[in-house]
Amino acid sequence: MALKIFLTGDNHIGKKWNSNSYSENLKKELREARINNLMQLINFANDQQCDLFVIAGDLFDQVKVAKREIDAVGKILKEFSGTVLVMPGNHDYYDGQGKLWEDFQKVKGDNTLLLNKWQPYYLDDLDVVVYPAYCHQKHCQHHLLDWIKREEKGVLHIGIGHGALQNLSPDLDNRYFQMTERELEKTGLDLWLLGHTHIPYPGEKEVQNQKIFNAGTPEPDGLDCKHPGYAWLITVEEDKEVSGKLIETGIYKFYDLEKEIQHEFDLEKLVEELLQNNPERKIVRLKLAGRVTRELLDKILVDLKEVEEQLAALEIDNSLKLKITEEDIQKEFSENSFPYKILKTILEEDEDALQLAYELIRGCKYEN
Structure with missing residues (x-):
């Protein structure tokens, strides 16, 4: 029987908006939209009868998030009919300290698994083994794949990572757990589900026989986000043939x-x-x-x-x-005046010079 996976990440719930161009009401609505977006994703995944709902890092915007937002997320994830996998990213990293994930553990449902250990997780009911390369800090100069060894147990082996995928995400200073497709393939896993880069990968709307997916952000987060928000609907057949469909998800x-x-x-x-x-x-x-x-x-x-x-x-x-017209010149200056003759001459030659001369002469006229 085929396995259906809904992949998202970089939801950045709790994100604050500091732009002076936005009203306080809009800032509030943008923040709430990220929570509403998560609810829409869960509803869609349920409609598609997905088995797994995977959040590949940065569910939260930072490690200090309002308790009411953590509670809201926990409540929403409980609504998924299958298993939810939540992995910390570099914004909401897990280091064994802080209250974010402690509070999350208290409100999450039994259907939700927090992937906060570098170890295989066995989903026996699905015959799936999951290998999370979760983030333990905000910045890191190396990836966290070296611990992964494919287990004998399980039919389908899925890696979940968060970091810069070389040639997709710019990481010139090598600060974001950078990895290459070759390094992911060398782990021997059947499928890799990634987060961090806010654009989806692959870039096609529908793909076949693809083993590496990057979620992209489901809710656009600023003017540099050129897409409407995306997530992946991934199907793995019994013979491990993989197909993916890019789903448009954004509110704003x-x-x-x-x-x-x-x-x-x-x-x-x-x-x-x-x-x-x-x-x-x-x-x-x-x-x-x-x-x-x-x-x-x-x-x-x-x-x-x-x-x-x-x-x-x-x-x-x-x-x-x-655009200065002859009519504008006639309105301002008498026909035989020096300004009129000068501006009329420039009108036929250079519009930029005409505008400058017009404003200068007009300014002098009214000053006097």
Whole structure:
């Protein structure tokens, strides 16, 4: 009978948001979204009749997390119909001290196993042996795979690790338990389930005969997160053939956009893009470039103010330049005046120089 695994990690429950661009209410909602996201993952895994729910590190954002969040996590994990495997990562590392995992042990259900020892764990009902390379501290210059020796007992042998996978996760200073695919393969295990890197691996939506999976974060955590949140649904057949399906999981989504506006239809296209697909769950940083008329600039400011009210958050870097028209020059300066002649000449040659000259001359005019 096939074994179905739901793989997640880097949930970072308890994450605090310090951006001055976000309201206090939004910061609270983002923090709560990570807990709500976990509940959604459990519900999905139950719907898919998964046997294992694997959290490959960094379930929590740090080793000091509010007790109410630990309690909430314990309660949610109890809802899974199969076995939950929770392994400490480098953010929520286990060193035998601190209260995080002590408190977690008190509230977790009987279906949840904390993998906090470098030893094989036998899941006899599934005929599975699990080998956790859990993190004992936040930083480490070497991986924690050397203890692993494939056991004779068990049909399926699964490794769970947390750290930088070479060529996937940048770790130039070698601080994050770095490992290579070759090192994972040399352990002789049938399957490796990883966490740490916030993008999923492999990058395809569906894969066959893959032995190494990285969860990615299920809930986007900032503007540098370019995906909508992912987790893996993995199936292992009786002949150990492995298939994986990437599942989109995020509640909030972050967008870091650069848009050029020259005409009104550029603005219309931008507004349409911002307001599609659950705008109330979008957090957007928008850089505007281009050269527009004064009338269009006014419309941009009005329209984006209305858009902002429908988004979770909108931060605008306005680098738009004003397009000076002959009509603008005529409104400000008499036709035979020296400024008029100068600006009219520049109008035909250099728009950047025109804007600078226009503002300088206009400034001098009103100062006098």
